[in-house]
Amino acid sequence: MNGQLETTASVTQEHFFSWDFAGAERMATFQMNFAVFLFLTANSFTSSSALYAPNRAVSNTPKKLQYLLEPPVHVEVAGRRGDNVTLPCIIRTKPRHFKIKWTKLEHGLNGQENIIIISNAKAFKAYGHLGQRASLRGAHTMDASLQLSHLELEDGGRYRCELINGIEDENVLITLRITGVIFPYQSKNGRYKFTYHEAKEVCAEQDGVLATFSQLYRAWTEGLDWCNAGWLHDGTVNYPIVHPRPVCGGNLPPGIRSYGSKDKNRDRFDAFCFTSQTVGSVFYISGSFAFEQAVNACKHQGAELALVGQLYAAWRFQNYDQCDGGWLKDGSVRFPINNPRKNCGGIPEAGVRSFGFPDKTIHLYGAYCYR
Numbered sequence: 001m002n003g004q005l006e007t008t009a010s011v012t013q014e015h016f017f018s019w020d021f022a023g024a025e026r027m028a029t030f031q032m033n034f035a036v037f038l039f040l041t042a043n044s045f046t047s048s049s050a051l052y053a054p055n056r057a058v059s060n061t062p063k064k065l066q067y068l069l070e071p072p073v074h075v076e077v078a079g080r081r082g083d084n085v086t087l088p089c090i091i092r093t094k095p096r097h098f099k100i101k102w103t104k105l106e107h108g109l110n111g112q113e114n115i116i117i118i119s120n121a122k123a124f125k126a127y128g129h130l131g132q133r134a135s136l137r138g139a140h141t142m143d144a145s146l147q148l149s150h151l152e153l154e155d156g157g158r159y160r161c162e163l164i165n166g167i168e169d170e171n172v173l174i175t176l177r178i179t180g181v182i183f184p185y186q187s188k189n190g191r192y193k194f195t196y197h198e199a200k201e202v203c204a205e206q207d208g209v210l211a212t213f214s215q216l217y218r219a220w221t222e223g224l225d226w227c228n229a230g231w232l233h234d235g236t237v238n239y240p241i242v243h244p245r246p247v248c249g250g251n252l253p254p255g256i257r258s259y260g261s262k263d264k265n266r267d268r269f270d271a272f273c274f275t276s277q278t279v280g281s282v283f284y285i286s287g288s289f290a291f292e293q294a295v296n297a298c299k300h301q302g303a304e305l306a307l308v309g310q311l312y313a314a315w316r317f318q319n320y321d322q323c324d325g326g327w328l329k330d331g332s333v334r335f336p337i338n339n340p341r342k343n344c345g346g347i348p349e350a351g352v353r354s355f356g357f358p359d360k361t362i363h364l365y366g367a368y369c370y371r
């Protein structure tokens with residue numbers, strides 16, 4: 001692979017000049033020309049300084065809040081899918097007339113706002129899909145905190161609480177992190193078969209969404225090591241490496257290898273999907289089933305074959321450990337291991353092992369069901 005860690009290098013160019021001076025007259029000519037050069041250069045610098053002087057007066061120091069309380073804690077709130085969470089926003093001093101507006105800062109909307117709630121002292125109005133699950137906590141008269149119920153995978157991101165008071169508008173930012181697990185996903189036809197849009201669809205079919213870079217980074221810090229490149233939510237292609245090896249970026253240090261942004265309609269890679277806890281549970285039925293027999297075995301238990309994301313969620317959140325290969329709904333055969341041991345894949349790390357996509361007529365595997 002030719003993926004590389006994104007690095008920033010500082011390159012210094014050295015210019016070497018040489019002259020062959022024939023005599024004092026040439027030296028005098030050079031000195032005069034050089035003096036002219038310095039004069040013109042000085043004038044150029046003076047002009048540039050005058051042009052950009054106003055910018056030097058601009059301070060990078062954040063504006064001190066007058067009406068909202070800068071969050072001393074909980075600048076990041078974490079929750080699992082299905083949870084209820086509160087994003088804190090407290091008013092320090094009330095102006096005479098004001099409104100509170102909560103907005104989710106969506107990536108890639110070209111500045112368009114995804115408004116959730118706008119409220120004044122008497123009432124509030126909710127907007128969009130998030131607004132249907134949102135309310136203001138109102139624990140006291142200075143409380144403008146946002147409550148979100150039944151968290152969904154797409155709810156993660158940055159939120160803005162804004163106090164609108166004419167000229168003196170101000171805001172605080174809160175990050176909502178959905179706690180979950182990443183699972184790399186590959187087509188049954190082999191690696192690198194998905195366009196961006198197909199990768200997005202296949203993650204949804206397996207009870208997930210395309211992962212964000214921050215989710216992939218967190219998974220890498222927790223030990224995710226995967227040598228196949230996959231799409232992320234922002235349209236970039238990356239893969240995480242914990243143990244560098246020749247076929248995975250050569251001798252580069254551990255990190256996230258990146259191919260950068262790719263053509264969403266033409267380029268093809270695998271997918272990094274993200275999921276969180278589920279409302280149901282996964283269980284295993286022992287047997288030597290062909291795929292259709294596994295389907296029927298789950299039906300007899302009032303369930304259906306589990307999705308890949310559901311098996312990963314059970315492994316992560318329920319510590320599910322089963323040393324037996326079983327069919328899943330996509331036709332793959334996998335098994336979850338939380339207690340690594342010699343006869344369960346032979347890999348020292350916990351994880352979900354895969355046998356790929358065997359012939360569906362083979363009578364070898366049990367069934368992982370979900371209800």
